[in-house]
Amino acid sequence: MSGMGRSLRDKQSGLLLDEPLIFERSRSGQMGVDVAMDADGGExxxxxxxxxxxxxxxxxxxxxxxxxHFLRLSQWNLSxxxxxxxxxxxxxxxxxxxxxxxARIPGFANLHPMTPDDMAQGALELMFELQAMLAEVSGMDAVSLQPAAGAQGELTGMKMIRAYHRDRGDTRRTVLIPASAHGTNPASAALCGYEVQQLEGNSLGVVEAAAVRRAIGPHVAALMITNPNTLGIFEREIAQVAEVVHGAGGLVYLDGANFNALMGVAKPGHMGADVLQFNLHKTFSxxxxxxxxxxxxxxxxxVLADYLPNPRIVRDGDRWRWRDAAPKSIGRVRSFHGNFGMFVRAYTYIKALGGDGLMRATRxxxxxxxxxxxxxxETYHLAVKGLCMHECVLTDRHLEPTGIKTLDVAKRLLDHGFYAPTIYFPLVVAGALMIEPTESESLETLDQFVAAMEAIAxxxxxxxDAIHAAPTLTPVGRLDEARAARNPVLRWRAAAPAADDPAGDGD
Amino acid sequence: MRFLPQTEESVRSMLAAIGVDGLDDLFRDVPAELRATANVDLAAGLPESETLRRLRELAVRNDGASALSFLGAGAYPHFVPAAVDNLLQRAEFYSAYTPYQPEVSQGTLQAIFEFQSMVAMLLGLDVANASMYDGASAAAEAALMALRVQRKRERLIVARSLHPQYRQVLETYLQGVRDAELVEVGFAADGRIDSAALEQMLDDRAAAVIVGTPNFFGVIEDVAAIARLAARRGALVVTATAEAMALAAVRSPGELGADIAVAEGQSLGVPLSYGGPGVGLFAARDRHVRSLPGRLVGEALDSDGRRGYVLTLATREQHIRRERATSNICTNQGLIALAVTVYLSLMGKEGLRRVGLVNLQRAHRAQALLAKGAVQARFTAPFFNEFSLRVKDVDATLRRARDAGIVAGVPLGEWYPELADCLLVAVTEEHSQAEIERLAEVVA
Structure with missing residues (x-):
């Protein structure tokens, strides 16, 4: 296999033609767009x-x-x-x-964000309806679409929790976060000035009410918890956990990153979550x-609705309007109204599936x-025995005698034509291979993946040795990331910038 | 359901392989009381034809999208070559994720490396990251970075003329950041920052001066002068450019002395889309590279010495450093960064220079045409493609324009009571001479 890889990688032929940087294709005087000038000058x-x-x-x-250039680059991606x-x-x-x-319908694509409300009624109605649909799927009372991504949703949620406590004259400083959480959780909490106290899960990776009871106190502003957790296990004590947190005056932030496991199965609003973020780019396609x-x-x-980012969409007679309607709002987290183009896509998806379709997708x-x-x-060690939700976590433990590690398995999968699972995460599992197939794959595809995993074992x-050399059927082999970080080259530069021009800008 | 490939038969054989009787058995770890109330009560799913009909019904009610509009204020209509969106619709780009496996993500990685290179050139600085959410959050991240770099200094001096939404986002981001303090510096009669007041406010507690250029009024700031004042007191200069197209005609922030420069990149190949997604551009000097927020792509070599690209300096980031990360950002605006990269590749060195000049020419011609009689230019300092007009009655002007099918501009009074008689007008290469004349007729 590796011999074939080498010949494919000469990049002079076939599907692996070399593609230089766009700057290296540059020829003086060329242009990709004809721009008509009204008149010369203007400087x-x-x-x-x-x-x-x-x-x-x-x-x-x-x-x-x-x-x-860009077509060729696209061909270097698995997707x-x-x-x-x-x-x-x-x-x-x-x-x-x-x-x-x-998203490309001109009435959406060409709409300016400062358009007077009465000339943007379709956009406002779409957003209002999307908020309501997300509220229904999750059992929450109110939704703001403004945050630009999951981590900004976390930040928004934690700012709201902070505002809620301060409103009560409460200066709690600590957020409890399980060790299995995504790194964005502690990073978002820290950005709000909180100290992070780590919670350990039990042997199944699940957070127990008893453990929360031991950690809780008047110093705790919130618990951030992912459900299902990053091991793909449903937090079955979530309701009791939330009760413990609420009993001590804290709030519950539920990380909705794994919401694809929950539609029609359990609503965060019924688990005791006070706030959660939706990742439209995960669950809503x-x-x-x-x-x-x-x-x-x-x-x-x-309890947190008054703190949502402003502005809010309100009904005013027969029209939708933007109003600073949240009286204790944390303010804005983003300019304008959020990533509207993504709202159109998620709305389209939910309309296509309907309630039954969403529930079927989760199943x-x-x-x-x-x-x-x-x-x-059997072939790989399973991190947590028993049923999983939308993902499962394997490890490289069974391969220990062979010297093959998780990273090697991941790289060999690329040669088999599959992208790799998430590796070495969650951090609480040594050598984790975290696999999430989603509902989009057929049995035949899953069987091909199983066959590849078995072949690698x-x-x-x-x-x-063949695995250590992997991947061989890719445009480049394993890249030396340590060296790249030691002497970072983060941009292309025109040849030999003048000594008095440190930015290399030249103009 | 057209998106779900499993047949009833495959479901049965899979359940058998798992060793459970039915789909419900897969959820036995979920408490029964949660399952009992989990039904999703939404309308039944629709075929594609019906789904898109509903979307078109909504879209047609956005009559602002087809009106003649002179709205700017942080989002600008510019021409986008057809090739940009065609390439963006390559599913190899849009349906990939953050390039964790570099060997099968070289397309995304090389494009981001090219993006970083172009952004650094545009902003005139050494190094740019792989993108932020938008111009406003990029400005907030720049403020946090300035506080990190300037350890013992906690005060941020923010220009009142910075885009009001950028200031709001900045305030939100700073809630809970220990000891951080925001103070505002006003603007002078010419529309630029009040440099006398700024000089007064600059002391050894000042971490940075944050200024929009062009600012919210369309005025290009004298960044070089601000940088001289700031340098005297050891403060950094952060610039935020809400109209990235200005960078095609106006000397770069880096060259004028900015230490961190951010911008909203929507103007460079991205549709308005009611304000998002756009893309935050973020650049800084080499000496601050390890304080940068967000992802970075760097050059690397494989075992045979071939050049490739990887995510690098990740020890700054949340997935490694967790609560000590430089930012919590994870997903950023990858595909929009690609749009900017394709756009800039097509426009190139000369196209960019020309389109910058066309904006400059048309906006200046428009201002000369509009500022007559009772209508006056509000500020005297240089501008790029957006300007503030003092009119007799803002509401009446907007109404007259609306009756003629025109959205004349953004009233400044909403954010600046002192400018309640002012209208902010943007003119780009997309506005023809005839359209500018139509505006002039109703504004006069």
């Missing part, structure tokens, strides 16, 4: 000290070459559309093409975009995860 409209000429280093490339993408905790489900068509844009609406119970996602768990739990015993 003198600005005082000399503010004028900027052409920016040195910007590409000079014709349109066909630009198109070819959820091309490939099974079992990246745990990321919910890489199918992104319906109709969502893309809807808006594309991940290679790292965004996401959208991270927050849902709250009545199929959980079925797929349990099927992979059942098929793989066999190969680990028979020919571990």
């Amino acid at each position: 003198d409209l600005l005082p000399e000290e503010l004028r900027r000429g052409a920016i040195d280093g910007m590409p000079e490339v014709s349109e066909p070459e630009v198109v070819r 959820a559309a091309t490939t099974f993408y079992p990246l745990g905790s990321c919910t890489m489900k199918y992104n319906p093409i109709a969502n893309e068509a809807a 808006t594309p991940h975009g290679g790292g965004g844009p996401g959208a991270g609406p927050v849902g709250v119970r009545e 199929m996602a959980v079925l797929n995860a349990n099927y992979l768990r059942a098929r793989l739990q 066999r190969e680990a015993r028979e020919n571990p």
